């Protein structure tokens with residue numbers, strides 16, 4: 093009996109340890125261009141308080157450097173570099189605006205060359221710093237770099253899903269699924285994704301009509317985002333899904349809201365619904381998965397210095413993360429926080445949004461329009477944008493669930509990680525390396 097219990101003890105221990113080593117479901121959410129000011133703005137708009145977004149409750153909360161080789165002062169050597177030359181903590185600070193602001197830091201952000209989304213996605217997908225514009229491409233060696241999706245495809249244990257509000261071949265999803273000297277070679281990138289990388293689910297906008305036929309030729313079942321609430325008749329297990337996001341708009345913020353905070357033009361196209369739909373299909377395939385989920389409109393709105401649109405896009409990201417978080421908590425599926433990890437981060441900051449006055453719950457900035465010499469001058473007393481481009485500011489990085497503790501290994505004494513650490517964490521989670 094003793095011997096039996098002894099064996100039972102060790103077999104149980106063994107199976108627990110195998111189970112503990114396996115993270116079945118991995119969600120990486122990227123808010124493209126999500127500056128810390130964007131997070132601050134939407135939290136205050138919704139709740140009248142800072143740090144009330146869903147990821148502000150996660151056990152891992154840190155800041156992340158996003159610099160690319162273009163940002164690096166001097167010659168960048170992969171084996172011997174000083175991260176201070178990519179992001180200078182002594183000038184720029186160890187926490188981002190609005191928690192740190194000096195004239196020197198502001199000047200630094202106006203002058204320091206930032207990453208673009210291609211180099212940032214490559215860093216997160218491959219663990220390599222590269223030059224801007226290249227996708228998984230080492231400009232010095234003129235060779236392509238293996239990304240996390242390539243490794244997953246080799247191992248065949250995980251399905252991969254790329255889900256974005258942008259075109260499916262835009263820089264962020266492309267950095268996780270293609271190899272190209274330039275992100276501008278859109279058609280080549282789209283073709284590589286659909287015919288070579290072949291993620292189980294590809295969801296996003298598409299401007300190339302021929303890619304619909306091309307997707308079908310490559311064994312994809314094509315459907316429209318307006319069809320996701322209708323009963324599906326296709327073979328879920330064996331078919332890959334190409335889901336075209338159509339008529340997608342971020343919701344508009346409602347000032348001084350009482351019953352709801354945002355107004356959707358078309359309820360079929362809430363991004364959270366699209367992501368939930370894709371997740372349920374992935375779960376029905378009964379296979380572990382890695383899902384990259386991007387809300388790109390935060391970047392677009394910050395480039396346009398469009399505060400209201402940025403709030404809408406941030407709300408979409410928060411709602412989407414919340415819907416997955418709630419689904420895990422609901423126990424309606426086999427996802428639990430012991431087998432599923434959620435990571436939420438940004439690829440870079442955009443727009444240098446600054447607050448001159450406090451905006452309370454439901455408050456939108458008041459814009460004064462005046463005419464001077466036939467020119468329209470727009471004055472905003474409460475907020476300002478110091479840039480229409482990206483900046484080298486720190487971004488937020490948050491995680492909850494299975495093995496999220498691994499982040500602690502990479503967070504330095506200043507509570508900062510590097511964007512290449514996203515790859516390091518993913519690599520450990522998925523491949524135990």
Ligand SMILES: [Zn+2]
Nearest residue numbers: 125391395442
């Ligand atoms: Zn951008």
